[in-house]
Amino acid sequence: MNGQSTQDREDTVKHSALRKISLALVALVVAAAASAALAKPASHTDSAAVQKKVKVGLLLPCAINDHTWCQAAYSAAVRLQKEGAIDLKYTSNAPFDTAAVSQLMAQYAQRGYQLVIGHSAWQDAAFSAAGRFPKTAFAYAGGGKVANNVATYEEPIYQVAYLAGILAGGITKTGVVGGLAGQDIPLCHAELQAFIRGAKTVRSNVRGLSAYIGDWSDVAKAKEAALAQADSKADVFIACGDGPSQGMIQALKERKLSGFGYVGNQNSLAPKNMVGSLVYKLYPLFKLMVQDTAQGKFIPAKDYDVGLKSFQLVLNSKYSQAKVPAKVMAQMKSAQKRIATGELKVPYIAK
DSSP states (O other): OOSOOHHHHHHHHHHHHHHHHHHHHHHHHHHHHHHHHHHSOOOHHHHHHHSOOEEEEEEOSSOTTSSSHHHHHHHHHHHHHHTTSEEEEEEOSOOOSHHHHHHHHHHHHHTTOSEEEEOSSOHHHHHHHHHHOTTSEEEEESOOOOBTTEEEEOOOHHHHHHHHHHHHHHHOSSSEEEEEESSOOHHHHHHHHHHHHHHHTTOTTOEEEEEEOSOSSOHHHHHHHHHHHHHTTOOEEEEESHHHHHHHHHHHHHHTOEEEEEESOOGGGSTTTEEEEEEEOOHHHHHHHHHHHHTTOOSSOOEEOOGGGGEEEEEOTTSOGGGSOHHHHHHHHHHHHHHHHTSSOOOOOOO
């Protein structure tokens, strides 16, 4: 037969009705799921994504491309800015005097910046500004007093200087190592002393020379001091401060000596002379302060310190590693692990 039977027509109608019901149910499920997704509370990740940026004002005593102190801080802050954590404004080549720095800090606070970081030993300036703006978070570098809305962040360079000293003890031919600093402040004193102590673990009769030139920026004076130490047979050097490190590097190249870069990666500035650089990794410190500020945990302020995590001895691949005996390199790496775990405590000799 060419036509459908009565039973066939009834079956077709039933199938069609069932199909429409199924499609309607699917549509209802999809709509319900979409409504639930819209009504679902934002996850922790979603909340973090929409969290407002922290407005950060950064004061630097030098240029952002100095290969050392200021560039290290600027790079860390820019990284946080690229991650969307902060809205950054900075002042480079800021004056050193307390009154001027305090006024700059106050200006950032007046403009609504939530966290003002003075990247130098600006304790007095920070406290002066903080008294006028008790709801603004202030921080300064190098350790010291903390109270209310004023924090500090440590520069435990003495720990990594000890590691550099171990290498210096294996490299020195004269048994004399040299050190330069802008001023005889605790942080620099501890760095130079740790360097000498590290060298003595390899060569017990090592003699260490220290010079405090009285200025953080005078490259010529630092070079003169380094050359004077070289005349006293020092052949491996370390420095504390921007000017001292630049002057040291000039002396290293002139006399064909060896040394270690300060805070930034200065290996490329004297590739034949730099054993490595003591690189200050400020990102984890700045990140902690930013997070605390965002979460309302900055006050009461604290001393931010992550130990050796904030420093790295970056060896120079262009410096002849053959100059460092394999046994000495292994000793340095072992000490590095023990410092990180707390098994080895490097003495902090402040004076």
